[in-house]
Amino acid sequence: MNREEYIRKPLEALTTPALVVAADALEHNLRLMAEYFASRPCKLRPHFKSHKCVSLAHRQLRAGSAVGITCAKLSEAEVLVAGGVKDVLIANQVVGPAKARRLAQLNRQASVRSAVDSSVNVAELGQAAQEAGVSIGVLAEVDIGMRRCGVQPGADTLALAKLVAETPGLRLGGLQGYEGHLVMIPDLAERRRRTLQAMQLLLAQRRALEEAGLACPIVSGGGTGTYDITGEIEGVDEVQAGSYALMDCHYIRLRPEFQNALSVLSTIISAAGARAVADVGLKGMGNDFGLPVVAGHAEAKVRYVAEEHTVIDGLASAIGRQIRLIPTHGCTTCNLHRQMWIIRNGIVEDVWPIEASGCLE
Numbered sequence: 001m002n003r004e005e006y007i008r009k010p011l012e013a014l015t016t017p018a019l020v021v022a023a024d025a026l027e028h029n030l031r032l033m034a035e036y037f038a039s040r041p042c043k044l045r046p047h048f049k050s051h052k053c054v055s056l057a058h059r060q061l062r063a064g065s066a067v068g069i070t071c072a073k074l075s076e077a078e079v080l081v082a083g084g085v086k087d088v089l090i091a092n093q094v095v096g097p098a099k100a101r102r103l104a105q106l107n108r109q110a111s112v113r114s115a116v117d118s119s120v121n122v123a124e125l126g127q128a129a130q131e132a133g134v135s136i137g138v139l140a141e142v143d144i145g146m147r148r149c150g151v152q153p154g155a156d157t158l159a160l161a162k163l164v165a166e167t168p169g170l171r172l173g174g175l176q177g178y179e180g181h182l183v184m185i186p187d188l189a190e191r192r193r194r195t196l197q198a199m200q201l202l203l204a205q206r207r208a209l210e211e212a213g214l215a216c217p218i219v220s221g222g223g224t225g226t227y228d229i230t231g232e233i234e235g236v237d238e239v240q241a242g243s244y245a246l247m248d249c250h251y252i253r254l255r256p257e258f259q260n261a262l263s264v265l266s267t268i269i270s271a272a273g274a275r276a277v278a279d280v281g282l283k284g285m286g287n288d289f290g291l292p293v294v295a296g297h298a299e300a301k302v303r304y305v306a307e308e309h310t311v312i313d314g315l316a317s318a319i320g321r322q323i324r325l326i327p328t329h330g331c332t333t334c335n336l337h338r339q340m341w342i343i344r345n346g347i348v349e350d351v352w353p354i355e356a357s358g359c360l361e
């Protein structure tokens with residue numbers, strides 16, 4: 001059967017493993033986030049890396065309160081622009097002359113900005129922009145404590161911003177600071193306290209830029225764990241949350257106001273007593289935050305996940321029965337699949353390609 005032939009069939013008709021998305025839960029999540037940002041100066045820039053699906057990105061934009069899409073990679077931005085998205089922020093460094101040329105070409109069709117944190121990268125982006133006759137918007141990335149990318153706050157940030165502003169072909173798009181080391185702090189009060197601290201560091205850079213006569217159109221950061229902390233801070237313009245749309249069994253513990261929309265439908269292919277083995281493993285589920293859970297079966301416990309198998313204890317099951325596994329990391333799970341099946345009331349309602357699955361460049 002081709003993909004469309006499954007539409008209007010019961011969920012059980014799908015062959016497994018299959019990435020399935022509960023339509024009601026997805027709609028709840030999109031609505032909740034859009035409503036949160038509707039009355040605030042800060043807006044949402046949903047992160048594409050969480051699902052890599054253009055149909056879903058368009059739904060996030062249509063849900064409201066969103067100014068554009070965030071992504072992690074140049075090749076994701078190419079997929080988004082080909083899919084009709086006109087405002088993209090690559091919240092990452094696009095390094096090397098070949099990629100700089102591709103970024104410049106993309107800016108002929110849409111606004112595609114990127115983050116930078118080095119003079120080498122500023123020079124190559126500037127050169128590519130000039131050669132292509134375009135202007136590339138660039139955000140200076142500040143390390144606000146995560147110790148990943150970004151320059152240090154203070155003189156280094158100011159110097160980088162000045163360099164961008166003075167480089168022909170580039171325009172200073174503002175500042176990016178991602179508090180990724182804080183988004184998963186279990187205690188909300190502690191998460192709030194430390195996020196406010198980290199973001200004040202970022203806002204101090206905005207003030208320093210403005211005092212130096214540099215425009216800072218956008219300050220961008222934030223994730224699902226901090227959307228209602230970072231999103232409240234005056235001077236932060238965009239929150240780059242992505243996981244909220246589909247959620248996973250790890251993030252839902254921190255953010256119970258959202259619902260788990262994502263799971264992987266799988267079939268029990270072997271069973272003995274209270275041990276059952278499902279037909280999906282590491283190649284179909286992102287397990288970087290731990291073991292998945294079996295939806296609707298609190299008594300079942302995943303013992304381990306192998307390449308193509310998940311071994312479950314406490315689940316007496318018939319061979320051929322289907323179960324749904326909720327992975328601990330939605331973002332790495334979506335990257336492993338080619339399509340997501342949209343399910344409502346147990347029926348396949350639609351199928352959306354995951355166009356940027358495997359887009360790592």
Ligand SMILES: Cc1ncc(COP(=O)(O)O)c(C=O)c1O
Pocket residue numbers: 047050091178180183221222223224225240241242243244
């Ligand atoms: C730069 C950046 N912004 C935002 C996010 C937020 O993502 P999430 O919604 O999964 O917390 C991430 C996640 O890794 C990120 O790397």
